[in-house]
Amino acid sequence: MKKNKLLTVMLIILAALLLLGVIFYVLLTKLNNEPEEKEASIEEIVLASVDIPEITTNLKDGHYARMQLKIQTDSEDAAGELTQRIFQVNNIVIQELSEMTEEDLQGKQGKVLFEKAIKAQVNELMQAGEVQKVYMTSFIIQ
Incomplete structure (x- = not known):
């Protein structure tokens, strides 16, 4: 029982860290991609x-x-x-x-x-x- 509980907690922590990493990556790429000024025709x-x-x-x-x-x-x-x-x-x-x-x-x-x-x-x-x-x-x- 202790082993299942420990494994579940570790999977939840791993999933949370993975989710935070994805959110952080998306935010960084969105913030770094400043909108380019459109070249006038x-x-x-x-x-x-x-x-x-x-x-x-x-x-x-x-x-x-x-x-x-x-x-x-x-x-x-x-x-x-x-x-x-x-x-x-x-x-x-x-x-x-x-x-x-x-x-x-x-x-x-x-x-x-x-x-x-x-x-x-x-x-x-x-x-x-x-x-x-x-x-x-x-x-x-x-």
Whole structure:
């Protein structure tokens, strides 16, 4: 009788430990699998983007730059706000370019730094969303 009782208690303890282990494993895997952000489709990106008309302005060193930009926002509402703020974006771009030389804009790194500067300054203006990326769609220095 003692042997049966001891075996039953051991099986109950073993089953309880096994159940706790399974619960612990499930909880860990669920908590570690954070939901991945859904990658936006190209249609969504286009709807949340704004074309900035061609801008021509003098650079600090006497050369001039001509460029067009496309600015991607995080939502259609933000794109609507940005459309209304195009004059402010133009002003930011002109001011930024007026402090740069032809050499500052040479190569990939110079263009990336310029895009980051524009993004940061435009984001300071935005109220309905934020800028995610600034693209140069046309660029000439003379």
